[in-house]
């Protein structure tokens with residue numbers, strides 16, 4: 011049973027990042043892929059693929075904590091940070107499983123799930139998971155601003 015509550019919060023994720031997460035999910039199937047999301051508050055501008063070190067990667071995911079620590083170190087002082095984590099459900103829907111909810115240790119994180127359940131199209135959804143409840147966030151397909159022009 012899932013307790014997904016509609017929420018009006020949004021997260022901006024570019025189509026390029028969405029496409030990269032789908033491609034990663036396709037590469038790893040039938041195992042779950044996982045990785046970290048980099049950006050700033052309410053905004054994801056990069057996904058960083060990590061190893062899935064779960065003992066049963068067909069049904070679970072666990073980001074290698076050493077890769078998480080190394081990425082935090084790389085980003086220090088850059089104004090960008092790890093804002094979330096993504097993983098795939100090769101055969102399940104794009105909703106947090108009970109295990110995903112139980113093991114969501116970061117209330118500030120954006121949790122993105124890429125479902126490959128429908129062969130014709132991947133379903134990508136974002137959630138926040140706080141105190142055992144998953145709230146879906148609306149994904150805004152924002153372009154990435156790589157440079158700023160003066161106006």
Ligand SMILES: [Zn+2]
Pocket residue numbers: 097098099106107110
């Ligand atoms: Zn999951």
